[in-house]
Amino acid sequence: MRLLAWTIPAVVLVTASPAFAQSAPPRDEFFWLGEINKATVVINTDEGLLDKAMAPRLAAGVAKVIADGNQPGAKRPATVITFEPLLIKAAGEDVTLLHAGRSSQDMHATYRSAILRGDLLNLADQLNRTTATLVRLAGQYSATIVPNYTNGVAAQPNSYGHYLLGFAAGLDRDAQRIREAYKRVDRSSMGTTVLNGTSWPLNRERMAHYLGFNAIVDNAYDASQISSVDEPVETSAIVTSVALHTGSFIQDVMTQYAESRPWILLQEGGVNTYVSSAMPQKRNPGLLIRTRTDASTALAQAEGVVLEAHNLPPGMSDPKDVKANTEMIDSGIAALKGWQTVMNALVINPERALEELNSDWTASQEVADVLMRKYKLPFRVGHHFASNVVEYARQKDIKPLDFPYADAQRIYRETVAGTPYAGDLPMSEAEFRATLNPVSIVNNRATTGGPQPAEMARMLKEANARVAQQDRWIKESRAHIDGSLAKLDVDFDKVLGRSRGN
Numbered sequence: 213m214r215l216l217a218w219t220i221p222a223v224v225l226v227t228a229s230p231a232f233a234q235s236a237p238p239r240d241e242f243f244w245l246g247e248i249n250k251a252t253v254v255i256n257t258d259e260g261l262l263d264k265a266m267a268p269r270l271a272a273g274v275a276k277v278i279a280d281g282n283q284p285g286a287k288r289p290a291t292v293i294t295f296e297p298l299l300i301k302a303a304g305e306d307v308t309l310l311h312a313g314r315s316s317q318d319m320h321a322t323y324r325s326a327i328l329r330g331d332l333l334n335l336a337d338q339l340n341r342t343t344a345t346l347v348r349l350a351g352q353y354s355a356t357i358v359p360n361y362t363n364g365v366a367a368q369p370n371s372y373g374h375y376l377l378g379f380a381a382g383l384d385r386d387a388q389r390i391r392e393a394y395k396r397v398d399r400s401s402m403g404t405t406v407l408n409g410t411s412w413p414l415n416r417e418r419m420a421h422y423l424g425f426n427a428i429v430d431n432a433y434d435a436s437q438i439s440s441v442d443e444p445v446e447t448s449a450i451v452t453s454v455a456l457h458t459g460s461f462i463q464d465v466m467t468q469y470a471e472s473r474p475w476i477l478l479q480e481g482g483v484n485t486y487v488s489s490a491m492p493q494k495r496n497p498g499l500l501i502r503t504r505t506d507a508s509t510a511l512a513q514a515e516g517v518v519l520e521a522h523n524l525p526p527g528m529s530d531p532k533d534v535k536a537n538t539e540m541i542d543s544g545i546a547a548l549k550g551w552q553t554v555m556n557a558l559v560i561n562p563e564r565a566l567e568e569l570n571s572d573w574t575a576s577q578e579v580a581d582v583l584m585r586k587y588k589l590p591f592r593v594g595h596h597f598a599s600n601v602v603e604y605a606r607q608k609d610i611k612p613l614d615f616p617y618a619d620a621q622r623i624y625r626e627t628v629a630g631t632p633y634a635g636d637l638p639m640s641e642a643e644f645r646a647t648l649n650p651v652s653i654v655n656n657r658a659t660t661g662g663p664q665p666a667e668m669a670r671m672l673k674e675a676n677a678r679v680a681q682q683d684r685w686i687k688e689s690r691a692h693i694d695g696s697l698a699k700l701d702v703d704f705d706k707v708l709g710r711s712r713g714n
Contacts, residue, residue: 237281239330241534242288244323244423245295246278247697248402250704251422252310255415257707261313266306271707273303274310290534292316313405313412317527321401321436326423327534328443329397329693331541332450333686336390338545339454340682342552343383347675349555350376354668357651358475358565359574361464368577369569369650372560374663377671382457384675387682389450394689397443400425401435407527408432422700424693437527444537445521448514451544455510458547462504462554469497475565476558484557499557503550510543569650570613573602578653579644587638597627612648617641 237243253271256262262270277298281288289295293316299307354373359366400420403410409432416428429435468474477497478484484499517540520531531537569575579601580594600623605615624637639647646652657664661671 238288239327240288241290241320241323241327242281242295244326245289245292245319246274246281247423247700248319248322248419249274249299249310250278251419251700252314253707254422254700254703255418256310256312259413259415261412261414262309266309267707268709270303270307270310271704273299273307275704275708276302292319313403313410313414315405317406317436318401318404320532321404321429321440322423324440324532324534324537325397325399325401325425325443328447328537328541329394331538332390332394332397332447333689335450335454335541335545335548336387336394336682336686338548338552339383339387339390340679340686342548342555343380343387343675343682344679345552345555346376346380346383347672347679349373349558350380350668350675351672353560354663354665354672356560356562356565357569357654358560358562359569359572361467364467366568366572366574368574369653371654371663371668372565373668373672374654377668377675379457379461380675383454384678386450386453386457387678389453391685393443393446393450395426396439396446398425398689399427399429399439401429401440404429404432404435407435407437422696422703424696426692433526441521441524441526441528441531444517444531444540447537448517448540451510451514451540454544455507455514455547458551459504459507459511461551462500462507465554465558466497466500466504469500473564475561475568478554478557479559483553499550499554503547503554506543506547506550510540510547513540513543516540566650571611573605573612575612575648575650575653576602578647579639582639582643582647589633589638593628593631593633597624600627613645615648617644620644 250271253262253267253274257264257267277295280286280298289298296308296311299310350373352373353376354371356372357369358372358375359368360370360375361367400416400423402419402423403414403416420426420428429439465476468476478499480495484497513536517531517537524530576598577595579598580591583589583594583597584591601615601620604610604619604623605612610616621637625635628634637644654663655665657667659667661667
């Protein structure tokens with residue numbers, strides 16, 4: 213149905229609509245209440261629910277309230293009951309005709325979803341920036357061999373790039389969770405009133421379109437009573453996952469600071485480290501500590517949302533607070549920003565990492581693997597042999613590269629004596645030494661998803677593609693919202709009786 217342009221008195225023409233006020237007002241509760249009222253004017257006028265002769269005056273009142281609220285330092289009411297008196301003052305009691313078929317319940321539920329939707333895109337954006345940094349550095353360090361740890365103990369050699377791609381995979385799952393949650397948040401509650409709809413034939417789908425939503429909350433009871441609680445709770449689970457991934461990485465780096473000769477540290481100075489007030493030798497990892505604190509704060513705030521939603525009858529407002537929920541997401545964003553800063557500040561010493569690998573027996577499992585794969589020795593027998601080698605080496609303080617081949621032969625014979633596998637060690641000295649080489653171990657991995665060069669190249673390509681795809685999704689989602697609101701501005705101005713550019 214075509215919208216008509218209306219001529220209005222000159223006094224109204226000088227009243228600014230949001231498009232003529234300050235650029236880019238914050239998309240807070242006040243902003244969305246204004247957009248809802250603009251959309252109501254347009255839709256109800258167009259569909260015969262509002263007197264077309266009255267519409268320009270009411271639209272002018274809405275425009276004035278929005279323009280006044282956009283002034284520097286102006287109050288921006290955040291509730292229907294504090295916003296409506298301003299409308300009445302600007303346009304008279306007739307303006308309450310806009311409230312036909314509406315309630316603070318569906319209006320508040322709608323702006324909460326709209327704000328949470330924007331916050332999720334902000335979280336997705338920073339998550340993708342941090343992931344992109346991890347992937348970029350994974351490529352840079354794909355051939356850098358370092359120790360990895362399990363149960364807090366050096367376990368096996370690995371490519372540092374492969375390690376970083378592991379964290380990038382975790383963050384990609386967080387990105388997936390954001391996209392999935394976004395679909396459920398990106399739904400309009402407008403037109404459901406309190407909980408059972410209205411006798412007014414409101415066009416809920418058109419309202420959703422103008423506000424940039426891709427769908428409506430179908431069930432009117434669900435809209436403000438159930439769904440509006442589910443949305444922040446689901447978001448809290450995403451923030452929790454982001455914070456756990458952040459904290460896990462930070463703690464892994466932090467353990468190096470307890471070592472006298474770490475293989476990975478922060479570049480000293482600036483915001484990265486600070487000196488002790490008493491001990492001149494100390495360089496405290498302030499950036500790591502602050503980022504871990506941000507992650508802990510995010511966890512605490514996310515858990516708070518769950519606790520607020522616990523044991524509530526439907527529809528209560530406890531976990532719906534916009535400010536608290538935005539702060540929760542912002543804390544997750546802060547943790548991710550810190551993580552990104554940490555990544556750009558890391559200094560890795562490959563020689564020291566290799567030295568640590570060669571100072572312990574992190575390659576010993578490879579001995580058992582080769583004996584089984586090449587010489588058909590049962591893994592447990594080979595594992596027992598390798599364990600005996602490690603035990604003997606530690607008793608004698610012998611490093612892997614210095615271990616005498618003759619002792620390896622002797623220990624093997626003793627290990628398999630009296631078994632069906634009795635005999636000499638089938639590995640030559642050269643093969644035995646190559647099996648203990650951390651670099652060879654990493655490069656010779658054959659498993660899909662391993663750190664070997666071919667798999668690293670594949671995973672890096674796919675990880676970069678996922679980052680690019682997520683970036684497109686974020687931009688397209690924001691563009692959809694912006695485009696919908698721009699269309700609303702155009703149609704609202706038609707009701708006001710002016711066109712863009714006047």
